[in-house]
Amino acid sequence: MSDTPTRAQAARSVLAAKKRLGLRWDKIAEAVDRSVEWSTSALLGQQTLTADQARAAGDLLELDPATVEALTWPPDRGAEASDTTDPLVYRLTEVVQVYGSTISELVREEFGDGIVSAIDFELDLHRVEDPKGDRVVITLNGKFLPYRVW
Amino acid sequence: MSDTPTRAQAARSVLAAKKRLGLRWDKIAEAVDRSVEWSTSALLGQQTLTADQARAAGDLLELDPATVEALTWPPDRGAEASDTTDPLVYRLTEVVQVYGSTISELVREEFGDGIVSAIDFELDLHRVEDPKGDRVVITLNGKFLPYRVW
Amino acid sequence: MSDTPTRAQAARSVLAAKKRLGLRWDKIAEAVDRSVEWSTSALLGQQTLTADQARAAGDLLELDPATVEALTWPPDRGAEASDTTDPLVYRLTEVVQVYGSTISELVREEFGDGIVSAIDFELDLHRVEDPKGDRVVITLNGKFLPYRVW
Amino acid sequence: MSDTPTRAQAARSVLAAKKRLGLRWDKIAEAVDRSVEWSTSALLGQQTLTADQARAAGDLLELDPATVEALTWPPDRGAEASDTTDPLVYRLTEVVQVYGSTISELVREEFGDGIVSAIDFELDLHRVEDPKGDRVVITLNGKFLPYRVW
Amino acid sequence: MSDTPTRAQAARSVLAAKKRLGLRWDKIAEAVDRSVEWSTSALLGQQTLTADQARAAGDLLELDPATVEALTWPPDRGAEASDTTDPLVYRLTEVVQVYGSTISELVREEFGDGIVSAIDFELDLHRVEDPKGDRVVITLNGKFLPYRVW
Amino acid sequence: MSDTPTRAQAARSVLAAKKRLGLRWDKIAEAVDRSVEWSTSALLGQQTLTADQARAAGDLLELDPATVEALTWPPDRGAEASDTTDPLVYRLTEVVQVYGSTISELVREEFGDGIVSAIDFELDLHRVEDPKGDRVVITLNGKFLPYRVW
Amino acid sequence: MSDTPTRAQAARSVLAAKKRLGLRWDKIAEAVDRSVEWSTSALLGQQTLTADQARAAGDLLELDPATVEALTWPPDRGAEASDTTDPLVYRLTEVVQVYGSTISELVREEFGDGIVSAIDFELDLHRVEDPKGDRVVITLNGKFLPYRVW
Amino acid sequence: MSDTPTRAQAARSVLAAKKRLGLRWDKIAEAVDRSVEWSTSALLGQQTLTADQARAAGDLLELDPATVEALTWPPDRGAEASDTTDPLVYRLTEVVQVYGSTISELVREEFGDGIVSAIDFELDLHRVEDPKGDRVVITLNGKFLPYRVW
Amino acid sequence: MSDTPTRAQAARSVLAAKKRLGLRWDKIAEAVDRSVEWSTSALLGQQTLTADQARAAGDLLELDPATVEALTWPPDRGAEASDTTDPLVYRLTEVVQVYGSTISELVREEFGDGIVSAIDFELDLHRVEDPKGDRVVITLNGKFLPYRVW
Amino acid sequence: MSDTPTRAQAARSVLAAKKRLGLRWDKIAEAVDRSVEWSTSALLGQQTLTADQARAAGDLLELDPATVEALTWPPDRGAEASDTTDPLVYRLTEVVQVYGSTISELVREEFGDGIVSAIDFELDLHRVEDPKGDRVVITLNGKFLPYRVW
Incomplete structure (x- = not known):
């Protein structure tokens, strides 16, 4: 087993291969046959890939078999797999801090x-052009789950 | 000055008045003449209201003058003004934890x-009907800011 | 609004009334017309009671109108509403610590x-008699939710 | 001694062997001759296995002798051996947070x-079929221990 | 209920009355009819007193009825009820830090x-005279509980 | 110097040798010529051993010279050398939490x-037989040190 | 008892009285008949004053009887009674951080x-004049205590 | 560069060499031509040594050139380079906790x-003989810096 | 003394008076006869004001005598007096995080x-006009202090 | 990919090469063709270098190709890449703590x-000569961004 990289190591190999081959995430997503956002999160170690999806990504990225195998292991979704003090990620944390009570109120x-x-x-994440500076539009789409009463 | 409530106390008065009068946030937003999301966050203490906006909200919600005055004070946007361990807010924090690296990659x-x-x-927050259970769609729309090189 | 107690204050009034009147939780649950476990958590401030449920509980516990009103406010489900260092609650936290990986594996x-x-x-919580010492059996029953792939 | 893996390393070897051989936990539990839940937690490093139990598991999983030896070392039950920020485990922590006071009240x-x-x-953990979505039923069964008065 | 002091407030009243009346803990324990150590911890808010025990302590300490009532409420055993950075208490914490692994090994x-x-x-806590300086001997006497295997 | 193991590594070698040779701590203590409790804590890295004591333990446990040398280095008594979230050690921490104020009061x-x-x-740690379940009796014996007034 | 201020409240009264009366700490120490350093720490709530010492300080500072009484209560020596992020106190914490290993080595x-x-x-704290800027000389004088071996 | 040890690794080499050669810190300080306290802290990684000072210490301690080179790198003065939970260092932290407010008052x-x-x-650190037990006298001598007003 | 507000309460009174009277900080600084930056920090509770400075500010802001008195008390410079999670202040903390190593290198x-x-x-803080959006220029001007070698 | 160093490893190689070659940061900045401050932060791992900038720095510093490659990877801007307890960096953190509220007020x-x-x-960072001791002047120049109202 010691030959199988962790999901974090596999993610670093994916990033290195992507850079070396000059690929974009939409091309990789096409091979995986899922959305860009899901495919990116899966290859970065946050989702479970099927053996077929891992193989397709591995073929495109020219990954070695042990790395392809690693991509099918359970994902790393804990807090340690994300650095929330990175300035870009921190801005999202701040949005939750500033607008969390508003979202609670409106959902309720x-x-x-x-x-x-x-x-x-x-x-979903996409670019919206704007003469005053282009914008990043991130859409969070989650099912509403009511608290069960019994 | 001791007669002026804090922004947090003003927010509780707003919630009590809204409940007593049976008002909805879109009605309050109409008085404030801004979007529902911004108006809600402003009355919950996260944005600065102008004297006119505070007066309009105060008239609709029948707030006392000291509470209206408090709404024009600087907002409470620090971490203490939001309870990120509340189950609803925590789900958003988890989204940042799980998808933060994906968003970083795609933005970069x-x-x-x-x-x-x-x-x-x-x-922006709105409901999308779905036969398998309605969904909450939350859109985060922020300007991209490039790191300055000098 | 300043006359309305918080959910935590209402919970303390409920506990004092329950003690003074010598009531048990199953009796209170009967008035609320829900299970003992849900009714207890609701009166302790962890669930939303309808106006009717609050009134029924208030009549039985002889609560004042402001406390009855408080029971219909949104619940306090954040980390501060629970002291996880209390020895009884800590044992449950330790169960999650020791058996969390096992539960993950078996669910997956x-x-x-x-x-x-x-x-x-x-x-669900009930007593099971045992000659070597009676046991507390706590059943956690939650719907399985699969990660969405898109 | 440096040839003996830690309990955490042994657990990773168990998971890799289980995956490679296509075994299920109930099959492994049969070899260990204990329940599925206990056997899983033992092989993941949370319980002490006897030499016989370790050997039986090692035979089935084709583990090397050093890994079998490691399974008989004292378990890792501290907080570091469990990632409570993993979304699945976090939901259990949240149950303790939301229902801890209810459980205290009812036990008392x-x-x-x-x-x-x-x-x-x-x-105990098992699946309950439900047309609205199958459910996970987790039963925690612990002896009640009264505080000693002396 | 607002007339009932908390356990912490009751503890402060007990300490003030004890000082004013010049009583020692063994005298109070005699009234409660339990050991000095248990009685002290009970009056400081760490154990449940029966109505009779509370009344006996209240009579000796000349406490008002609301304080006597408070002594029968559930104890405060969480981490906030103890200041582990107080130098005396910290020394005990350090003993656990330095000798925890030794105790684990010997018990196992x-x-x-x-x-x-x-x-x-x-x-149990008592003084042992010693010409080089008297010593405090603290005895912790707990039942051994084996991990259940099932 | 890179050939000298740390105290933590030496402790793991001691535990492995003890297991392999089927020795008990009292036998090791005899070689060290100190109490069982002190000898155990010393070999686990919490006390300074003299060269003679280290050699005697090394002879009995068949340790290599570098490990014997390591046993004479300064001990690791900081918080990182003890896992206070291990269930056995945590129970002792909880005793300090629950009874800390009682011990303060009685000592004062x-x-x-x-x-x-x-x-x-x-x-001192020893077993006391009890028909209801044997007990662990741990005695903490420390000199009282009065605060200096100057 | 509710009339007795806490040690922290008594300290604030001492500081206010000292300022109003234009007294210096050496004058107060003279009344208490102890060193300036000990007397200051005692009146700030870190040491136990005898009834006589409290009375002498109270007479000089014109404190009310309840405050004098409070000075004889047990001191507040826990971490909360000191703000280690205050710039002056932080410099001392930094000295321990930077020179802690040096002091350990030299003492050992x-x-x-x-x-x-x-x-x-x-x-002991005193001023040393220096043409390049006067210096504060703080002397920490503690008894060496050897670890007991048994 | 990978051949250069870190300051922490160099410190361990210094301690090993000092032990092997049976040297005392005052002898090493003589080679460095600075006080014992400064020299000790410098060799433990808390001060910058000049190339000459590093060479002199290296000659005496028979260090290899890479370690001598490492001694001239910037020091590690952050919190991670000191274990404040070590019992000896903790006592100093406690002194700051207990006497911090006193020092603030007297300096002000x-x-x-x-x-x-x-x-x-x-x-400065030295031993003072005392029939009741020798004492460690630690003198902290720092320039007073007034807050600038502008 | 209970009539004297804390520095934090005095700061709130200053802000309320400033708003009511429509004053700007440069006007207040003129009364205090110090720079705008120092005067602002002093009135917000971060610097010591002389009796004359406090009186001058009090006259302009029409503060009551107890608030004027409070302004001459020692400042609150600890971490609790600043909310570093406020978005504006957080950006400065992030600058230290991102550029701290750069500043260390260049200063060294x-x-x-x-x-x-x-x-x-x-x-010093001032506005610089810029057609692409005005800029805030904050200048930190501190004396270099070399580490003393002795 | 395992041959590519991390940004932190590349930064250490840069520092070692700079020391060995006796270069100053302004010389390196000249090669990178950007300001000293930006170039330093980029080579320490806080900014993205283009392939050309990395090559120019690599030629001057005689770095191996893998290190040059590493300099073009995304920067490490999270909290772990900066030690805010280092005394020099801590002083900047303290400035934010003490003057954060002042900066907020004046910007608002x-x-x-x-x-x-x-x-x-x-x-920008530069030296200002001063007969009383030279000063470090650090200028933070950031665009003002108004909160969007919608």
């Missing part, structure tokens, strides 16, 4: 007592 | 080295 | 990649 | 002053 | 895999 | 303002 | 395995 | 608003 | 081993 | 509600 008013699922969840 | 590929502004930023 | 083997919902969730 | 009412043992303790 | 060798109960537990 | 009443030394200190 | 070389007592301890 | 009274420099600073 | 190259004083220190 | 008064960008940001 519209749906009642419950939460927005982070599991039955989709992420 | 598309825009280069920089961040997504949490200041030149808009939040 | 049986269901695939996903989580056990803490929202679409029921709690 | 039924049994008096004491705790639920995490040592004289059994874990 | 003598008893097998398990823990020393902090619930089925007695504390 | 009996001795005046001061502390119980953790340096001029002896630890 | 000169005295053997042990510690410098913070209990059998005296503090 | 004598010098006005400012701090005691930890940079323009000297440390 | 230019000046040798030492620090930039935060005590013998001046702050 | 002059610009309205918003922040000072840490992204559209320039750092």
Whole structure:
């Protein structure tokens, strides 16, 4: 087993191969046959890839078999796999800090007592051109789950 | 000055008045003449209201003058004003934890080295009907800011 | 609004009234017309009570109107509302610490990649007699939610 | 001694062998001759295996002798051996946070002053089919221990 | 209920009354009819007193009825009720830090895999005269609890 | 110097040798010519061994010279050398949490303002048979040190 | 008892009275009949004053009887009674950070395995004139305590 | 560069050489031509040594050239280079905790608003014989720096 | 003394009065006869004001005598007096995080081993007009202090 | 990819080469063709270098190709890449702590509600000679960003 890299090591190999081959994430997503956002998170170690998806990504990125194998292991979704003090990620944490109470209020008013699922969840990110400076639009789409009463 | 409530106390008065009068946030936003999301966050203490906006909200919510005055004080945007361990807010924090590296990668590929502004930023939240369970769609729209090189 | 107690203050009033009147939680649950476990958590401030449920509990516990009103406010589910260093609660935290990896493995083997919902969730607690010392049996019953792939 | 892997390293070898051989935990538990839940936690490093149990598991999983030896070392039950920020494990932590006070109240009412043992303790996990989505039922069964008065 | 002091407030009243009346803990323990150590911890808010024990202590200490009532409420055993940075208490924490691994080893060798109960537990503290300086002898007496295998 | 193991590495070698040779701590203590408790803590890295004591332990445990040398280096008594979240050690931490204020009160009443030394200190641990389950009796024996007034 | 201020409140009254009356700490120390350093720490809540010392300080500072009484209560020596992030106090913390290993080495070389007592301890602080800027000389004088071997 | 040890590794080599050669710190300080305290802290990695000082220490301690080179690199003065939970170092931290407010008061009274420099600073440590037990006298000598007003 | 507000309460009174009277900080600084930056920090509780400066500020801001008195008390410079999670202040903390190593390198190259004083220190803040968006220029001016060698 | 050093390893190679070759940062900045401050932060791992900039720095510093390659990888801007407890860096943190509220007030008064960008940001550091001791002048120049209202 000691020959199998961890998911974090596999992610670094993916990034190095992507850079060396000059590939973009949409090209990799095409091979995986899923959205760009899901495919990126999967290759960075946050989602489970099937053996077929791992093989397709491995063929495109010319990864060695042990790295392809590693991509099918369970993902690293804990706090240690993300550096929330990186300036870019911190801005998102600050959005949750500043707007968390607003989102709670509006969800509760519209749906009642419950939460927005982070599991039955989709992420979309795209560029919107703007003469005053282009914008990043990130869409969080989660199923509303009501608290069960019994 | 001891007669002026804090922004947090003003927010509790707003919530109590809203409940007593049976108002919805879109009605309050209309009085403030801004979007529902911004108006909600402003009345919850996260944005600065002008004297006119505070008066309009105060008239609708039948707030006392000291509370109206408090709404024009600087907002409480620090970490203590948001409870990130509340289950609803925690799900958003988890989204940042799980998808933070994905967002970093995709922003960097598309825009280069920089961040997504949490200041030149808009939040939108709406319901999408779905036969398998309605969904909450939260859109984060922030200007891309490139790192300055000098 | 300053006359309305917080959910935590309402919970203390409930506990004092329950003690003074010599009531048990199953009796209170009967008035609320829900399970003992849900009713207890609701009166301790962890669930939303409808106006009718609050009134029924208030009548039985002889609570004043402001406390009854407080029971219909949004619940306090954040980390501060629970003292996880209390010896009884700590034992449960330790169970998660010691058996968390086991539960992850068995859920993943049986269901695939996903989580056990803490929202679409029921709690049951009962006594099992045992000649070597009676036992507390706590059942956590949550819907399996698979990670969405898109 | 430097040839003996740690319990954490042994656990990773177990997982790799299990995957390579296509075994399920119930099959491994049969070899160990204990319940699925206990056997899983033991092989993941949370329980002490006897030399016989380790050998039986090692034979089935084709582990090398040093790994079999490692399985008989004292377990790693500290906080570092469990990642409570993993989304699946976090949901259990949140259950303790939200329902901890309810469990305290009901245990105290039924049994008096004491705790639920995490040592004289059994874990059971099984699937319950449900047309609205199958459910995970986790049963925590611990002896009640009264506080000693002297 | 707002007239009932908390356990912490009751403890302060006990300490003030004890000082004013010039009583010693052994005298108070006699009234409570339990050991000095248990009685002290109970009046400081760490144990549940029966109504009779609370009344006996209240009579001796001339406490008001609300304080006597408070002594029968559930104890405060969480981390916040103890200041482990106080120099005297810190020395005990340091003993656990320095000798924790030794105690683990010796318990495991003598008893097998398990823990020393902090619930089925007695504390004894007494003075031992010594010409080089008198000593404090603290005895921790806990039942050994073996880990259950199932 | 890179050939000298750390105290932590020496401790692991001691544990492995002890297991391989089937020795008990009292036998090792006899070689070291000190109490079982002190000898155990010394070999686990918490006390300074003289060259003679290290040699005697090394002869019995068949340790290599570099490990024997390591045993004479300064001990690791900091917080990192002890895992206080291990269930057995945690129970002792909880005893300090629950009974810390009681010990403070009784020491102050009996001795005046001061502390119980953790340096001029002896630890004793032994088994007491009990038909309801044998008990672990841990005795902490420290010199009282009064605060100096100048 | 509610009329007795805490030690922290008594300290604030001492500081206010000292300022109002234009007294210096050496004058107050004279009344207490102890060193300036000990007297200051005692009146700031870090030492136990006898009834006579409290009375003498109270007469000089014109304190009310409840404050004088409070000065005889047990001191607040925990971490919360000192703000180590205050710039002046932080510099001392930094000295321990930067020179802690040096002090350990030199004490161990000169005295053997042990510690410098913070209990059998005296503090002295005085000004030393220096043409390049006057200096503060703080002397920490603690008894060496060897680790007991048994 | 990978051949150059870190300052921490160099410090361990210094300690090993010092032990092997049976040298004392005052002898090493003589070679460095600075005080014992400064020389010790410098060789432990807390000060910058000049090339000449490093060479002189290296000659005496028979260090290899890479270690001598390492001694001239910038020091490690951050919190991670000191273990403040080591019992000896902790006692110093406790002194700051208990006497920090006293030092603040006396410095402010004598010098006005400012701090005691930890940079323009000297440390002295020596033994004072005492029939009741020898004492460690640690002198902290820092320049007073007044807050600038502009 | 209970009539004297704390420095934090005095700062809130200053802000309320400033708003009510429509004053700017440069006007207040003129009364205090110091720079805008120093005067602002002093009135917000971070510097010591002389009795004359406090009186001048009090006259302009129409503060009551107790608040004027409070302004002459020692400042609150600890971490609790500043909310570093406020978005504006956080950006400065991030600058230290991102550029701290750069500043260390450049100071060390230019000046040798030492620090930039935060005590013998001046702050300047002004607006620089820029067609692409005006800029905030913050100048930190601190005396270089070399580490003393002795 | 395992041959590519991390940004932190590349930074250590840069520092070693700079020392060996006796270069100054302004010379390196000349090769990179950017300011001294930006170039230093880039080579220490805080900015993205283009392939040309990395090559130019690599030629001057005689770095191996893998290190040159590493310099073009994304920077490490998270909290772990900076040791804020180093005395020099800590002084800057303290400046933010002491003057953060002042900066907030003055920015808000002059610009309205918003922040000072840490992204559209320039750092300048230079020496100012002063007969009382030379000074370090650090200029933080960031674009003002107003909070968007929508």
